[in-house]
Amino acid sequence: MADKPQPVRVLYCSVCSLPPEYCEFGSDFEKCKPWLIQNAPDLYPDLLREANEKETDKVAEKLQNSNISSGVSDAAATSAPKQEEVKRLPGGKIKKKDKQEIVIEKVIRNKRKCITTVKGLDLFGVKLSEASKKLGKKFATGASIVKGPTEKEQIDVQGDISYDIVEFITETWPDVPETAIFFIEDGRKVPAV
Structure with missing residues (x-):
């Protein structure tokens, strides 16, 4: 007698309740990213790479802040260019400022x-x-x-x-x-x- 087929186990995102491969098409992809990095890193390798880059940026920023607070001159600190906060839309597109017209x-x-x-x-x-x-x-x-x-x-x-x-x-x-x-x-x- 043949073995009974086993049911397929489907993983669902705890944020948007879609299968992980469809999270990017949901309305809350930004909220799903931490869950995807932790539970389905093989589906979105770009997210894992972005997360690693963000962590290294945070560490570098903390080191820079600690150098500023430890007595490095303010002139050296102000010479570094300030990064503007840019609003990003889903898909990585940059939101343009509205022209006054x-x-x-x-x-x-x-x-x-x-x-x-x-x-x-x-x-x-x-x-x-x-x-x-x-x-x-x-x-x-x-x-x-x-x-x-x-x-x-x-x-x-x-x-x-x-x-x-x-x-x-x-x-x-x-x-x-x-x-x-x-x-x-x-x-x-x-x-x-």
Whole structure:
């Protein structure tokens, strides 16, 4: 008589509850990394290498700090370049700082109707709720705050108001320079000036 087949034992991540080979596709890969390094180092050798590099960097930093505190001159300590903290996105991509600019785009829907979207007013310290009210009153249309495709809030104004909106923005909010306002035309960013 043949032996019974044994059930397959599958290892699951204790953080995201996915099999370890699928952790990188989950939403909390950064949180899974310590667990993966400890329990499945053969699946992600790059993580193990990164962890070793981080540990050596920490040791070097501790040694440098101990040299500074033990009486090494401040001039020598300040001559070393300071590393800027950079925000990293999943996949190792570096997050760029937002440029202070306002982007105005006209989106046509249903062949006749159009919506004008205004992105970036909040970067100049403008409250979007107040701005949408002012835009709605000025152009006698509906205006609302919505989340755009990049998860940033933008103002959607009904109708084609792109012809007057630059003047209105610069008059209403004097902190906004006219050179920081751009239109999206045919997929290209064009200065409004």
